[in-house]
Amino acid sequence: MIRFRNVTKHYPRSGTALADASFHVRKAEFVFLTGPSGAGKTTVLRLVHMELAPTEGEVIISRFSSTRIRRREIPQLRRRVGFVFQDFRLLERFTAAENIAFALQVTGANRSAIRPKVMRLLDHVGLASRASAFPAELSGGERQRVAIARALATDPLVLLADEPTGNLDERASLGVFELFKQLNALGTAVILATHDTTLLRRHPETRVLELEDGRLVYDSRSDVPKPPHASSGDSSIFELVRGGPAP
Amino acid sequence: MRPFREALISLVRRPMLAALSVTAISLSLFILGLFGLTAHNISRALAAVEEKVEIVAYLRDEIDEAQLRLVRSEIGAFPEVESVEYVSKTEALYNASRELAEFSDVFPDVEVNPLPASLEVRLLPGRRDPQSVGTVAVRMSGYDFIDDVRFGRDWVDRIHTLRRIAGGTALIVGGSFALVAMLLVGATVRMSIHARSTEIAIMENVGATAGFIQRPFLAEGLISGLAGGAFALALTFGAYRLLDRAVMAVLWLPDLWIAAGILGGGVLGMLSAGRSVRQELKGLYAI
Incomplete structure (x- = not known):
């Protein structure tokens, strides 16, 4: 469903953010995208969301290819790819329900269908009772749930989450992660960018893509041993997932 | 109707900015209106003289x-x-x-x-x-x-020189004030876009089309321009009454000029809003 073919992204000022990355994310798969700050995680997500075009290579999401997509097709793609941010990005003057309804309104949803769908989504993320609360009245975890519900409003094939637990305490983080797991179990693919090692340690069964200096250095599904030059520090994801140093 | 509803909401939410914008457009168009009044009266006077040629x-x-x-x-x-x-x-x-x-x-x-x-x-x-x-x-x-x-070769030449001067001045003064009005509408729309940048980013993020995002700003420009045109008309009419009663007999503007002035205000507003929207949102869906 999502395929990176030898993708390189080069920024004119800051240099190469991603170098020759190739991987495939299947339908309804859950993937941790990890690596230290500046490793290229956000670049990968923005490439999937087609906010960026690869400098080389090709990104394919469902029927959309970065080499062929036209400007006017991007909104169609975005409706199939939900995005959740670390800082929630909710509209403060709207209630939780209105924030979700906003996403439906701006994508041309039928007016009569909006309210029931908003209530269903709020119920889905466990916030049915907080529908009329403004973001300022919600906890961090609750805000992120509203942001997730909003990302789900257009029934995306995949949810991209950029450090979604970065601003949350441990309990809230676990709650939000469990929500992602539930959504994934219902058929939505999830690519969750994080450097939260606790989260990775708790879910060793989940596929991990590890980036370092813009290179994909490890893919737990391919079962390829980690190259010796990669992640020499103690925080190597490979070591965390495998429970020991790289062979 | 959504673009107009949202444009009105946006104008109501920022009443000071909206008032400033409409006032500025009104004043610019008012000066154009005064010039129109002068040009119309000069034109009629010249036509009366011309009839004697x-x-x-x-x-x-x-x-x-x-x-x-x-x-x-x-x-x-x-x-x-x-x-x-x-x-x-x-x-x-x-x-x-x-x-x-x-x-x-x-x-x-x-x-x-x-x-x-x-x-x-x-x-x-x-x-x-x-x-x-x-x-x-x-x-x-x-x-x-x-x-x-x-x-009267001299008279004919003089009349036509006068007419050319009046026409040229109308073009320069009118054009200058139209440009000022355009810049003002454009600046207002830019401020409006900046004030709604988070909203725009979310719309872009969830897959609203570029047209959907841009239309309310165009509507805002159109409304500001039309409102400015209507206020300018009222001010021009006030000036006309004052001149007519206190100074000398003056002719009021033809209906076509009035309609063109108000519609022109709207078109001016929408064009300048369109220019600002294109510039401010040029990154929209650009990869």
């Missing part, structure tokens, strides 16, 4: 009836000509004696009428420019039984 062809005394009929019908058929009036020698003398006191003193004693008969030729509106007047005069002088052709 005529070519007089003095006829030789030996012209007979048949030749007179021929020359009248031929000149009357020139495409520039509106009418041809024949003034006989007797009428010429009568007119002269009526208009000039010294002539009336000598009139009873004159045995031989020294004044020639003439043809007074008036040209069609729009054909009273120096070139047309000159062309017709040259063509008329070609007739053997026409002794002399006269027209």
Whole structure:
């Protein structure tokens, strides 16, 4: 469903953010995208969301290819790819329900269908009772749930989450992660960018893509041993997932 | 209707900004309106003077009836000509004696009428420019039984110079104020876009189309422009009443100009909003 073919992204000022990355994310798969700050995680997500075009290579999401997509097709793609941010990005003057309804309104949803769908989504993320609360009245975890519900409003094939637990305490983080797991179990693919090692340690069964200096250095599904030059520090994801140093 | 609803909400949410924008547009268009009023009155005055532009062809005394009929019908058929009036020698003398006191003193004693008969030729509106007047005069002088052709060449030239100056000034002043109004609407829309940047980012993020995102800002420009146009009309009308009552009789603007002014305000607002939207949102869905 999502395929990176030898993708390189080069920024004119800051240099190469991603170098020759190739991987495939299947339908309804859950993937941790990890690596230290500046490793290229956000670049990968923005490439999937087609906010960026690869400098080389090709990104394919469902029927959309970065080499062929036209400007006017991007909104169609975005409706199939939900995005959740670390800082929630909710509209403060709207209630939780209105924030979700906003996403439906701006994508041309039928007016009569909006309210029931908003209530269903709020119920889905466990916030049915907080529908009329403004973001300022919600906890961090609750805000992120509203942001997730909003990302789900257009029934995306995949949810991209950029450090979604970065601003949350441990309990809230676990709650939000469990929500992602539930959504994934219902058929939505999830690519969750994080450097939260606790989260990775708790879910060793989940596929991990590890980036370092813009290179994909490890893919737990391919079962390829980690190259010796990669992640020499103690925080190597490979070591965390495998429970020991790289062979 | 959504773009207009959202544009109105946006204007109501930022009343000071909206008021500033509409006031600025009104003042710009008001100055245009005042200029329009002046231009219209100058134009009407010039047209009244222009109506007096005529070519007089003095006829030789030996012209007979048949030749007179021929020359009248031929000149009357020139495409520039509106009418041809024949003034006989007797009428010429009568007119002269009526208009000039010294002539009336000598009139009873004159045995031989020294004044020639003439043809007074008036040209069609729009054909009273120096070139047309000159062309017709040259063509008329070609007739053997026409002794002399006269027209106020200096007057015709002056009238047309005045008209050109008025037209050029209208273009420059009008254009300058239209530009000011455009910049003001554009700046307001830019502020509006900046104020809603988070909203726009979310819309872009969830897959709203570029047109959907842009339309409310275009509507905002249109509303500001129309409102500015309407206020400017009210101000111009106030100025007209004041001038008409206190200074001199002034003509009010034609309905077409009024409609064009208000609609022009709207179009101006929308065009400048469109320019700002394109510039501010040029990154929209650009990969």
